[in-house]
Amino acid sequence: MPPMLPPLARGDIEEAADACAAAPLLNCLLREVGEPTGDPGVHRLHAGGRLLRVRGERRPARPEVYADGGWHRLTHPELVKLAAEELRRHTGLSNSELPTEIIDSRDAVAALLAARARATPPAGPYLRSEQSLITGHPHHPAPKARGGGPVTGWLPYAPEAYARFPLELLGVREDTVVEEGDTTALDTFGEAPPGYRLLPAHPWQLDLVGARPEIRDAFADGRLIRLGRTAGPLWPTAAIRTLYAPEDDLFVKFSLDVRITNDIRRLWRHDLLKLRRTDAATASAFGAVPGSAAWLSDRGYRTADFAFEELAVLVRDGLREHVVPGAxxxxxxxxxxxxxxxxxxxxxxxxxxxxxxxxxxxxxxxxxxxxxxxxxxxxxxxxxxxxxxxxxxxxxxxxxxxxxxxxxxxxxxxxxxxxxxxxxxxxxxxxxxxxxxxxxxxxxxxxxxxxxxxxxxxxxxxxxxxxxxxxxxxxxxxxxxxxxxxxxxxxxxxxxxxxxxxxx
The missing domain is CATH 1.10.510.40 (Transferase(Phosphotransferase); domain 1)
Structure with missing residues (x-):
């Protein structure tokens, strides 16, 4: 079977990024605003009536549009333009943000491919699997968008670039701590001075929100202090804001004020407040399910009352207590x-x-x-x-x-x-x-x-x-x-x- 991406040994990362980014966008167009004509690979777009031809089914490639009596190959920018025109006709709405997001996603793929060529992948198959998603969601128009920020801001934390990095350790004054459930595992990452509780932070999130008044003021008046970093690195999983600590066998999930696929990836207050009930019901259900299936429980969360969502961290079960022996x-x-x-x-x-x-x-x-x-x-x-x-x-x-x-x-x-x-x-x-x-x-x-x-x-x-x-x-x-x-x-x-x- 031919590979989805052209071999990077040929040196054409840009071509590879175009192919990788085009596939999910085409999947979306064909699923949501198109229909097959009966001719192999040919689809009619609903609103404009234009014919779009692709090669392949699972990961469509080499898009062509029929015009002036013949088929014309579309570059990635031309495909984005065609998609925007079709969506304007289909919905009657304009949107300048999404085309930019789609291009950002494509450019992120190029940066990730270049970074992977220089980086060392994880040794174990589990972490390699978590950090393998170059295409990502196969039916999302911008699966690899990173909020439009500069590459230098997000690439050090990208799982697809085989990233690993320590957490920032903050101390939050005890009278401002908000927590629910079992968060004791967070205290294994370091030690807070008397009167404070340990609050690990994702370094990218701290870069994004650290200058906001509620956090800046908390550093200034002593409600929040810096305590250094964790002794060892954690590995970002496919979810980007969820990290795995292999030595501690623990997952931690953070807010990340960046749009990734459909959402700004915060730990929203309303979700955190219902977390224990939801997780308890799910864990109970899986405890009664016959066989070996397992639920990785979200045990609890810890945060600060002055930055409830921005600094929240969630503790999730690790793997060892759940995976069957030898698997x-x-x-x-x-x-x-x-x-x-x-x-x-x-x-x-x-x-x-x-x-x-x-x-x-x-x-x-x-x-x-x-x-x-x-x-x-x-x-x-x-x-x-x-x-x-x-x-x-x-x-x-x-x-x-x-x-x-x-x-x-x-x-x-x-x-x-x-x-x-x-x-x-x-x-x-x-x-x-x-x-x-x-x-x-x-x-x-x-x-x-x-x-x-x-x-x-x-x-x-x-x-x-x-x-x-x-x-x-x-x-x-x-x-x-x-x-x-x-x-x-x-x-x-x-x-x-x-x-x-x-x-x-």
Missing amino acids: TPLLAAALVEESFDGSPLNGLTDPSAWWTAYLRQVVPPVLDAFARHGVVIEAHLQNALVAIDADGMPVQALFRDAEGVKLLPQVTRAAGWERLVYCLIVNHLMELAALLAERHPGMDPWPAVRRELTRYDTDHGLPEIADLLTSPTVPGKTNLLLRWTGADGADARYVPLPNPLARH
């Missing part, structure tokens, strides 16, 4: 990235057996949490880890991120099921199924998915499954339209996609 966890999103060195899918000889094992680990716990406990987790590729044995076979699934969890009846059952189907089926399984079908011509991954869903329904009873297996469509999130119309990042809107389960 190696990998980020599921890394499995669909061509840049991940160490994927069990490389050189796979029996894809059907591997896929069946994968589905058996990933699908039932997500369904069980919903059916028996009313918990809807965001089981998309970036929130799921799969642990493999020495032969590369999946033996366990682990899930994370209480911030994205929804509980019934806080959301309706129908809305919860739609979210589950999007995250698990569309965002997760459709991506892996497409990769397997691409690498193994003749393989149809969907009968195995159908069998796994049917098996769960037979054993446990989940009425929504029968409808899912016969519905002509499944929901696809409209990230391009969400960003173009300026919708809230958490405001999921969907377009109907052909349901691959209904064809079998």
Whole structure:
């Protein structure tokens, strides 16, 4: 199979960045405002009626537009211009911010590719998987945008550049501390003087917010003091603002006042205030789920009352207490990235057996949490880890991120099921199924998915499954339209996609 990116040994990082950035933008255009014409690779854009031709399906490339009686290849800037024109016609709205963000994302890819060529990747496969996402979200127009800031401001903290760095250690005066849950693990990073509590900070976030009056004044009057840095480095994971401390086997998640994909990545007050209830419900659900599936619990948070969101830090379970003995966890999103060195899918000889094992680990716990406990987790590729044995076979699934969890009846059952189907089926399984079908011509991954869903329904009873297996469509999130119309990042809107389960 040809690689998604041109080999960087040819020295053309700019060409590689164009190809990498074009694929998710094209995926969005074709999904949200286009339709296939019946000719291979040719799509008609709804509003303008223009014909767009691409090569490849999972990661479309080499876009061409039909004009003046022939096909004309689009450069990346021309593709961005075409997308903006189509969206203006489609929505009746203008947006000068998103095209800039798309170009920023493309330029970030170029910077990341150049940095990776000079950097040393992590030795272990788990951290390599977390730091492998050069393409990122395959259906977002600007998956690698970093807020438009200078490269020097964000590159030292980029997981895709194999970054590792110490935390800044602050002392926050005890009478201003706000915390909930179990935050004792934070105190292992250093020592605060009498009258203060330790508050680790992400150095990028401190650069972003440190000059704001509420924080500047706190340094000036002694409510906040600097205590140096952690003794060793932490590793940013795919989520960028969540870091892993391997020696302590601990994850810490920070606010980051930067737009990454759809949201400014703060630990918002409203999310933190409901965190313990949400996480407790999810942990309880997974504690009752049969088998080895695990939930990485968000144990608690600590912050300062004068900068509640800006300086918040969240403590998350590490891996060792959850991963089954002898298994190696990998980020599921890394499995669909061509840049991940160490994927069990490389050189796979029996894809059907591997896929069946994968589905058996990933699908039932997500369904069980919903059916028996009313918990809807965001089981998309970036929130799921799969642990493999020495032969590369999946033996366990682990899930994370209480911030994205929804509980019934806080959301309706129908809305919860739609979210589950999007995250698990569309965002997760459709991506892996497409990769397997691409690498193994003749393989149809969907009968195995159908069998796994049917098996769960037979054993446990989940009425929504029968409808899912016969519905002509499944929901696809409209990230391009969400960003173009300026919708809230958490405001999921969907377009109907052909349901691959209904064809079998």
